[in-house]
Structure formats: C-alpha cells, structure tokens
Amino acid sequence: MALKADIKILVVDDMSTMRKIIKNMLSQIGFTNISEADDGATAWPMIEGAIKEGKPYEFIVSDWNMPQLSGLDLLKNVRSTPGLEKLPFLMITAEAEQGNVVIAVKAGVSNFIVKPFSAAVLKEKIDRIFK
Amino acid sequence: MSGESHFIEFSKPFIDAAKNVFETMVFTKLETQKPIIKSDDLSRGDVSAVLGLSGELEKNGSKCHYKAMLVLSFPHETYFKVASAMLGETYTSYVSDIHDLGGEIVNMIMGNAKRDLKTMGYTSNMAIPSMIEGKSHSIKYPAGTQVVLIPFNSTHGPIYMELCYLEAD
Numbered sequence: 234m235a236l237k238a239d240i241k242i243l244v245v246d247d248m249s250t251m252r253k254i255i256k257n258m259l260s261q262i263g264f265t266n267i268s269e270a271d272d273g274a275t276a277w278p279m280i281e282g283a284i285k286e287g288k289p290y291e292f293i294v295s296d297w298n299m300p301q302l303s304g305l306d307l308l309k310n311v312r313s314t315p316g317l318e319k320l321p322f323l324m325i326t327a328e329a330e331q332g333n334v335v336i337a338v339k340a341g342v343s344n345f346i347v348k349p350f351s352a353a354v355l356k357e358k359i360d361r362i363f364k
Numbered sequence: 365m366s367g368e369s370h371f372i373e374f375s376k377p378f379i380d381a382a383k384n385v386f387e388t389m390v391f392t393k394l395e396t397q398k399p400i401i402k403s404d405d406l407s408r409g410d411v412s413a414v415l416g417l418s419g420e421l422e423k424n425g426s427k428c429h430y431k432a433m434l435v436l437s438f439p440h441e442t443y444f445k446v447a448s449a450m451l452g453e454t455y456t457s458y459v460s461d462i463h464d465l466g467g468e469i470v471n472m473i474m475g476n477a478k479r480d481l482k483t484m485g486y487t488s489n490m491a492i493p494s495m496i497e498g499k500s501h502s503i504k505y506p507a508g509t510q511v512v513l514i515p516f517n518s519t520h521g522p523i524y525m526e527l528c529y530l531e532a533d
Contacts, residue, residue: 248464248467248468248471249461249464250447250451250461250464250465251468253461254389254450254451327476328475328479330478330482347475348385348389348472348475349384349385349388349389349472350389351388
C-alpha cells in the first residue's frame with residue numbers, strides 16, 4: 234500500500250453494522266488507525282478535538298443520511314474550517330441518484346461511493362483520492 | 365391507470381437491487397423462486413426488516429400517488445449466516461450487534477431500486493426501516509394493498525422479499 238498504514242481515519246455512520254463493515258474493509262486494505270462516530274453530530278467535535286490535540290484526522294469516510302447531522306452538512310462544516318479545506322472526505326450513500334453526486338461535488342467531496350460496494354471498490358476510490 | 369400492471373414493473377427494480385446487494389456485500393447469489401400472492405399477515409422468516417415508501421408515479425401524461433412497503437424476512441439461521449458473512453464474525457444468536465443489519469440491507473436495496481424507479485416515472489420517499497424479530501410475527505401492511513411474496517434461495521438459506529403497492533389519485 235502506497236499510503237501510510239497508520240493514516241488517521243474517521244468512519245461516520247449511524248448504523249453500527251455499516252461502521253463495522255467499513256472498518257473491516259479498511260483493515261483488509263491495510264489501514265490500522267481507524268476511529269468511528271455514530272453521527273455527523275458526534276463526528277464534528279471529534280474532528281475539532283483532534284485538531285486541538287495536534288493530531289488531526291487525515292481521512293473522513295462518512296455516510297450521507299444520518300439523523301442529526303448529515304454527511305453533507307458534516308462535509309460543509311469541514312470545508313468551511315480553515316486548514317480542513319483539502320481534508321480527504323469520502324461520502325457513502327445508499328442512493329444511486331446522479332443528483333446526489335452533483336450536490337456532493339459542489340460541496341467539495343473528494344470522492345463518492347454508492348452502496349453496495351466491495352473492499353476492492355473502496356480501495357480504488359481511496360487510491361484516486363490520494364494519488 | 366392499472367395499479368396491478370404497475371405493481372409487476374414496480375417489483376423488478378427491487379429484485380435486481382436485492383441480487384446486487386447480496387452478491388456484493390453478502391457474497392452470495394440470490395435465486396428467485398416463483399412469486400405468490402400472500403393472503404395472510406404472518407412473516408415467513410423470524411427476522412424482518414420493513415421499509416415503507418411513498419411517492420408519485422407520472423406516466424403517459426397522468427399522475428397518481430402511490431404507497432408501498434418492502435419487507436425482507438429471514439429465518440434465524442439465514443440471518444445469522446448473512447450477518448456472519450457481512451461482518452466477518454460468527455453469529456449464532458440475535459444479539460444487538462446485528463440488530464440493524466436487516467435495516468441496512470433494505471436501505472441499500474431501496475437506494476439501488478430508486479434509481480431504476482426514477483427512470484420508470486416514480487419519485488420515492490423512503491421511511492426509516494424498522495426491525496421485527498420473533499417466530500411467526502405478523503406484519504402490518506398498509507390498508508388495501510396486495511402483498512406479493514418473492515422467495516429467494518441462497519447459499520445462506522431462504523430469504524423472503526415481500527412487496528405491497530397501492531395507487532391512489
């Protein structure tokens with residue numbers, strides 16, 4: 234793997250099973266430093282806290298549909314924060330509509346993945362983000 | 365409009381999406397068995413994921429509202445094997461770790477089907493999926509809807525998809 238294995242990753246999804254699936258896939262790809270949050274609202278203070286500690290997250294993998302703070306709103310928070318304008322952000326969604334892609338791209342998403350997906354597809358998306 | 369004929373075309377994207385979801389994330393192929401009209405409200409499985417949806421159908425210049433429901437029902441054994449395949453751990457009982465798995469699966473099926481439904485003239489608003497667990501539980505279908513049961517065979521055991529659909533002006 235060209236990327237560092239210990240790159241600091243945050244997986245955000247309100248469904249615990251999906252978080253587990255994504256974490257398993259990331260581990261399978263070779264990543265070792267993976268944290269998780271159960272909503273955008275939980276993730277945002279973690280992202281801010283990590284910056285304050287001087288150990289910011291280096292990659293966010295987030296679901297789109299979450300009850301409190303959506304993946305899109307989390308992305309907007311990230312992009313409007315000085316220093317996080319280019320933080321790699323992969324959005325995951327269950328909805329395969331083209332309109333969603335356009336909205337996410339306009340908000341500054343790094344890449345986009347539609348469920349269902351395999352570890353190979355996830356790796357391909359990550360490779361494109363970090364190439 | 366013929367609600368019955370639309371029901372057949374409405375069902376197809378869900379079957380295709382289920383096959384795609386199971387092949388990609390559960391590593392098993394679904395074999396579709398003969399669909400039947402269901403005449404009772406008892407689940408065929410022990411764990412059911414239920415997702416309601418509604419929206420509009422616009423076709424040949426006319427427009428109508430519709431409501432529908434997608435149910436995916438698993439015998440316990442099948443559910444545990446599906447969970448084990450998806451999550452990479454062995455499950456032999458219905459524990460909290462795998463409670464929302466069925467909901468995630470129907471979400472993915474619905475999300476995939478939505479794209480094809482859109483090309484057929486349907487807009488769709490999804491509700492939040494709910495889970496029911498227990499032997500011979502009943503399922504509350506929207507009043508006045510016909511329920512079609514589509515059985516699937518898989519290497520993990522049988523899986524039952526149920527769809528109901530109703531058009532209204």
